[in-house]
Amino acid sequence: MNTADLGLPVAVPSTALFTDQYELTMLQAALRSGTAGRRSVFEVFTRRLPEGRRYGVVGGTGRVLDAVENFRFDETILGFLRERGILDEPTLAWLAGFRFRGDIWGYPEGEVYFPGSPIMRVEGTFAEAVLLETVILSILNHDSAVAAAASRMSVAAGARPLMEMGARRTHELGAVAASRAAYLGGFHTTSDLAAGFRYGIPTVGTSAHAFTLLHDTERDAFTAQVDSLGSGTTLLVDTFDVAEAVRTAVEVAGPGLGAVRIDSGDLLLIAHRVRQQLDELGATKTKIVVTSDLDEYAIASLAAAPVDAYGVGTQLVTGSGHPTCAMVYKLVARADSEEPGAPLRPVAKKSMGAKSSLGGRKWAARRLDEDGVATAEVIGTGAVPAELADRQLLVPLVSAGTVVAREPLDAARDRHIAARDRLPLSATQLSRGEPVLATEYV
Structure with missing residues (x-):
């Protein structure tokens, strides 16, 4: 429930400056190079759970939807960016008309997640999707930890x-x-x-x-x-x-x-x-x-x-010793041109060590045993196996820029209890251990 549910007025400020400067400077450079309009897919995931945790909890989705709706560059914000000399005039003109018109899919709020789970997927042009990185991560990392x-x-x-x-x-x-x-x-x-x-x-x-x-x-x-x-x-x-x-x-x-x-x-x-x-x-x-x-x-x-x-x-x-979830927002697929029908191709960071990522637009499903208890988190980039088709985890949150999944907070609360109850019993042990479900890539 929020104030809209209660019929109460509340001021809704712009969220456009809840971001890092390099999101805007990347936008400016991409506009100049002619790549800003390329269709792109970004995914939010974490490579690991906090030490000793058996499962994660998706929190903050409803706040993310509010933040996306209110990501607007009004004259005051544009004036600040102009005064600081952060962006050139063509970029400021582009931002003046900015509205996110892409699609967002994600695990519904309250669902549990594991290492590699594509908790949220943002699809649109590079320009509109890259702008949302910082605000989405700041909300999901904080709220999921709490x-x-x-x-x-x-x-x-x-x-x-x-x-x-x-x-x-x-x-x-x-x-x-x-x-x-x-x-x-x-x-x-x-x-x-x-x-x-x-x-x-x-x-x-x-x-x-x-x-x-x-x-x-x-x-x-x-x-x-x-x-x-x-x-x-x-x-x-x-x-x-x-x-x-x-x-x-x-x-x-x-x-x-x-x-x-x-x-x-x-x-x-x-x-x-x-x-x-x-x-x-x-x-x-x-x-x-x-x-x-x-x-x-x-x-x-x-x-x-x-x-x-x-x-x-x-x-x-403070997240009981873990105030963040180490979630990241990575480009996993993009088109080779700005043409509307240009096909997507996987891209991924291939740096040394633990910071590499897996390219491709992903789906996720949870395998259950005959008793309805979860046995694995299954993630793939191709066709979804028939036996997992009705167990997919990502749901539409924003479609063509319009929020389609707003819900009362109590619904997310009930979902979390149900999701936790479907985990193996060891998930609720407070002793330190590995994630209760293994992540399988297919």
Whole structure:
């Protein structure tokens, strides 16, 4: 869901400068050489998953579609480029009328991917396709990293709810994107109101330690919060002495107190003590929420603890140690002339080491066993084998410049859960290992 779904207005700035200068200088040189109009195919893929990860998660597709629609060079942007002397006048004139009119195919958002998976394919003239490289990579690399971390945390949490609360641990625009990616990966709520406004994600939040310290006593703080938000609120109980705070919280709010939050200390030990104390005080339905620099490993370690929900910040919005997915955007096929019917031929980087790539316009499919469990990621450039024809992964996203695959965020979230459930069971292990599916080239 986004603000369009909610019927809310939102300013949509141009995304044209979310790019590297060399995209524009390549355009200028190609216009001069007469090659800018050659039909070209670019693909987004990663050569490897982050170390120890078993699968990747495609995140940010919806944001990419927004970025492509809003990639426009208005007079202010053109004036900036002219003032800096970055481009010549013929190139600026060409950009003034720029609209992406090509096609984009891709793995649907929420799908899982593996090394070599052609996550997105952009087809058009060289001029229009090359301009989108940086903005597409910046979105997919960030959002996929956060979505993958969120997915792992979701597995570790099981049925317990997860709250995203990392806005203060990244920059303001990144926080909104991270909230969206976290929801896609399995989180339930966010503390970031901009994300709630823009994408319809449920929002949560009550108070911090500063609110307790503002008041003369902890009791005064709890009383003020309950008077304002009701007894179903969540009270933060680790500002001073946890046991005393829990006792005071139940006295102020009554046994119907919604939850207590623990944000420091030995969470496993404290959670057990707090649960016992709450039960003894008659607050048997009061929930326990834990925060404090959690990641998927810390969440997994609390599986046996009487914890009802987790709040995660820093580790989530930074991809739990892997803030990017190392995705690249490579030219894999192009025509030999600007003639409309000129055939495409494969091209590829052939440098030494691990940075070489495979040429050709690719398809991708996932082989399943008789139980519907995935067994391999199959990628090819020729005809699709008959047995894989109905298991192809790329879907049309943009056709002749028009977005054709916009969907609610909840649809991508549901897709991810279904895709993850079709992977071998070892995919959800948090121990380090190789990708759970091998990539086969045919």
